[in-house]
Amino acid sequence: GESVGLHLPTLSVQEGDNSIINCAYSNSASDYFIWYKQESGKGPQFIIDIRSNMDKRQGQRVTVLLNKTVKHLSLQIAATQPGDSAVYFCAENIQDSNYQLIWGAGTKLIIKP
Amino acid sequence: GAGVSQSPSNKVTEKGKDVELRCDPISGHTALYWYRQSLGQGLEFLIYFQGNSAPDKSGLPSDRFSAERTGGSVSTLTIQRTQQEDSAVYLCAWGGDGSYNEQFFGPGTRLTVL
Numbered sequence: 001g002e003s004v005g006l007h008l009p010t011l012s013v014q015e016g017d018n019s020i021i022n023c024a025y026s027n028s029a030s031d032y033f034i035w036y037k038q039e040s041g042k043g044p045q046f047i048i049d050i051r052s053n054m055d056k057r058q059g060q061r062v063t064v065l066l067n068k069t070v071k072h073l074s075l076q077i078a079a080t081q082p083g084d085s086a087v088y089f090c091a092e093n094i095q096d097s098n099y100q101l102i103w104g105a106g107t108k109l110i111i112k113p
Numbered sequence: 114g115a116g117v118s119q120s121p122s123n124k125v126t127e128k129g130k131d132v133e134l135r136c137d138p139i140s141g142h143t144a145l146y147w148y149r150q151s152l153g154q155g156l157e158f159l160i161y162f163q164g165n166s167a168p169d170k171s172g173l174p175s176d177r178f179s180a181e182r183t184g185g186s187v188s189t190l191t192i193q194r195t196q197q198e199d200s201a202v203y204l205c206a207w208g209g210d211g212s213y214n215e216q217f218f219g220p221g222t223r224l225t226v227l
Contacts, residue, residue, distance in 0.1 A: 034215060043117075043204050043218030044156070089155060100169075101216065105155040 010108045019077040021107045023090035028071060030092035034101065035064060035075045039086045047075070047088075077109075085111045117219030119205050125225045126195055134190045134222045136205030146206040146216060147180055147190050156204065162188065195226045 013019045025033070031052035036044035050057045050064045050073075057064050063076040073090050087108045091101040116139035126132050138145055147159040158172040162182045173179070177195075182188040192199055202223050206216040 041220075043206070043220050046215055046217065049215060100158060100161065103156040103158075 010110060012110045012112055013080050014112050015080060015082060017080055019075075019080045019084065019109055021075040021077075021088050021109065023073040023075075023104050023107075025071050025073060025090070025092050025102075025104075027092060027094070027102065028068075029094050030102070032093040033064070033066060033073050034091045034093075035062075035073075036089045036091065037084075037086045038089065038106070044089060080109075080111055082111050082113075085109060116217060117205055117207055119203075119219040119222050121222060122220065123223045123225075125227065127227050128197060129194055131191065131193045132195055132224060134192075134203050134224070136188045136190070136219060138186065138188075138205065138207035138219070142207045143185065144208055144216075145182060145188050147188070148204040148206065149174075150202045150204060150221070152201075159190070159203075192224075195224075197226045200224055200226045 011019065011021060032049065034049040035047040037047050038044045048057060048059045048062050048064050050066050052066065052068060055066050061078045065074045065076065075088060075090070077084055087106040089106045090104045093101050118137045120135045120137075124132055124134070136145065136147070143164040145162040148156040149159055150156050159178065160173055160180045161169040164185065168180070168182070177193045178190070180188060180190045188205065190203060202221040204221045205219045208216040
């Protein structure tokens with residue numbers, strides 16, 4: 001089946017630096033993408049989403065970039081803080097045709113003091 | 114996750130016992146999902162409810178798993194004759210009933226089968 005982000009890598013970032021978390025997707029028909037943050041012991045929490053008619057979207061301290069040519073999605077976190085420590089998941093969907101999200105395995109972000 | 118409560122938060126059971134997990138989402142949203150998340154892994158889709166339509170059970174791993182949703186709100190996931198490989202966090206989510214499938218999650222139930 002289709003898959004997003006097969007691995008669960010770990011990214012260590014110095015506090016205050018910017019973090020970039022990457023995700024590769026395989027379904028070229030996907031047109032909606034979401035990033036979720038999951039802190040230890042909690043359910044995933046929505047961070048930001050992007051539709052395929054955009055290549056960049058900004059939120060508060062977060063930016064999502066979408067490169068449809070290479071089917072790559074990234075989440076940038078500015079001025080990383082200790083509270084950003086979590087596992088980050090990307091998910092994809094084909095809008096209006098399939099209600100299911102296809103989830104990646106996640107990336108664990110560790111903040112070094 | 115705001116708006117979704119799950120109970121119990123933790124469940125320890127013996128192999129072979131049945132367990133029932135509960136999800137109580139915000140009322141008024143027609144879509145409800147169950148996922149399973151093993152330690153250090155991503156989310157595995159189990160089942161989807163949408164309004165009065167027949168649920169999509171395509172993700173249920175075996176016939177020991179079943180779920181129902183009563184009154185369009187509360188949902189229960191039942192696992193019969195639990196096995197050790199059923200140990201995981203079971204997450205409930207609501208949403209995805211618009212054009213975009215943003216989903217909102219509960220805190221999950223951590224199931225441990227001894």
